[in-house]
Amino acid sequence: MTKSAPDALPDLLTFCDGSAVTSAADWQRRREEISRLIVNIEYGGLPSTPGTTSLEVLHRARVCGDNSPHFVSCRVQTGPEAPFSFLLTLTIPQGDGPFPVVINGDACWRYVTDEVAGYVTDRGFILAQFNRVEIASDIHSAARDHGIYLAYPNGTYGALAAWAWGYHRCVDALITQPFVDPSRIAITGHSRGGKTVLLAGATDDRIALTTANNSGAGGAGCFRHQGPNSETLAGICHNFPHWFGPELEAYGGRENELPFDQHFLKALHAPRALLTMEALEDLWANPSGTWLTHCAATAVYDLLNVPDRINVTFRDGTHKHSPADWLRFLDVMEWQLCGKPKPADLGPNPFSG
Numbered sequence: 001m002t003k004s005a006p007d008a009l010p011d012l013l014t015f016c017d018g019s020a021v022t023s024a025a026d027w028q029r030r031r032e033e034i035s036r037l038i039v040n041i042e043y044g045g046l047p048s049t050p051g052t053t054s055l056e057v058l059h060r061a062r063v064c065g066d067n068s069p070h071f072v073s074c075r076v077q078t079g080p081e082a083p084f085s086f087l088l089t090l091t092i093p094q095g096d097g098p099f100p101v102v103i104n105g106d107a108c109w110r111y112v113t114d115e116v117a118g119y120v121t122d123r124g125f126i127l128a129q130f131n132r133v134e135i136a137s138d139i140h141s142a143a144r145d146h147g148i149y150l151a152y153p154n155g156t157y158g159a160l161a162a163w164a165w166g167y168h169r170c171v172d173a174l175i176t177q178p179f180v181d182p183s184r185i186a187i188t189g190h191s192r193g194g195k196t197v198l199l200a201g202a203t204d205d206r207i208a209l210t211t212a213n214n215s216g217a218g219g220a221g222c223f224r225h226q227g228p229n230s231e232t233l234a235g236i237c238h239n240f241p242h243w244f245g246p247e248l249e250a251y252g253g254r255e256n257e258l259p260f261d262q263h264f265l266k267a268l269h270a271p272r273a274l275l276t277m278e279a280l281e282d283l284w285a286n287p288s289g290t291w292l293t294h295c296a297a298t299a300v301y302d303l304l305n306v307p308d309r310i311n312v313t314f315r316d317g318t319h320k321h322s323p324a325d326w327l328r329f330l331d332v333m334e335w336q337l338c339g340k341p342k343p344a345d346l347g348p349n350p351f352s353g
């Protein structure tokens with residue numbers, strides 16, 4: 001599975017000064033240490049939080065006919081010092097709510113078909129979609145001369161952090177709305193969008209469930225353990241330098257010197273619900289390394305007595321965010337946030353046991 005055994009992963013339950021984390025109160029302090037390390041070194045920090053965020057409704061229509069969900073186009077607007085805005089579309093089920101919400105920022109990929117949107121509203125959930133590249137471009141050579149970089153010029157944050165900030169602003173705006181249940185907000189994204197939601201969920205306690213699909217390197221995948229044909233730290237920094245902060249690249253080939261690995265990012269979600277979804281033929285996304293970060297992060301969920309809140313699923317097949325993935329995610333959301341029973345089938349796991 002590995003070319004050579006990786007050094008042990010950095011211990012989540014030991015403070016930087018060597019003392020042990022033994023209680024939930026300790027974990028809150030350790031969480032701050034961990035958050036500073038990984039968010040700053042890997043992602044270049046986050047853009048600052050605006051003083052205000054508002055939601056302006058621009059258009060409202062029925063999806064198809066009188067009894068169908070509402071399709072609402074909105075603008076998320078930050079202010080007052082650093083005005084920046086982007087579009088958010090809401091597909092809202094019939095009824096008065098308040099409804100749980102699923103936020104997805106991958107509108108640039110258009111894989112959320114009408115069928116998938118219907119799956120979300122059929123469960124009684126709002127689907128909230130935005131296009132993360134409105135916030136920061138995903139062109140590889142992108143200079144910091146556009147979008148959020150103009151409104152929030154300070155810092156060294158990369159595009160993943162800028163996109164994660166977009167999720168945070170959607171949450172700001174949505175929780176002010178009477179038709180939204182602020183205690184049941186889920187976020188989901190695929191691949192680079194999965195890396196984004198892991199960072200967004202790790203840094204915002206208002207998000208009750210984070211689901212990253214096939215997120216790989218810089219997401220759920222382990223830097224120290226490279227499964228066959230998986231993406232390396234050096235490779236991803238070379239090909240996508242604009243995604244990360246400037247410090248990460250130096251760890252290419254020196255992964256064992258990183259003061260974290262991706263189990264830190266996962267553990268930052270605890271005790272909130274986390275689901276990472278992997279595909280067994282998506283070797284580039286390092287499914288076996290994802291299993292390692294999952295196992296390591298469970299230590300924190302166990303400490304907090306919520307072992308069921310962290311889950312990983314594997315399915316056959318390749319890299320995609322398929323309708324079947326959405327159905328599995330929605331089953332887990334109903335389990336984690338709505339009191340429904342645990343789904344009977346979470347897929348095969350060739351790595352356990």
Ligand code: GTR
Nearest residue numbers: 190191192193216217231236
């Ligand atoms: C790949 C990249 C992966 C993953 C993927 C995607 O080319 O190497 O890390 O993010 O793109 O986002 O589709």
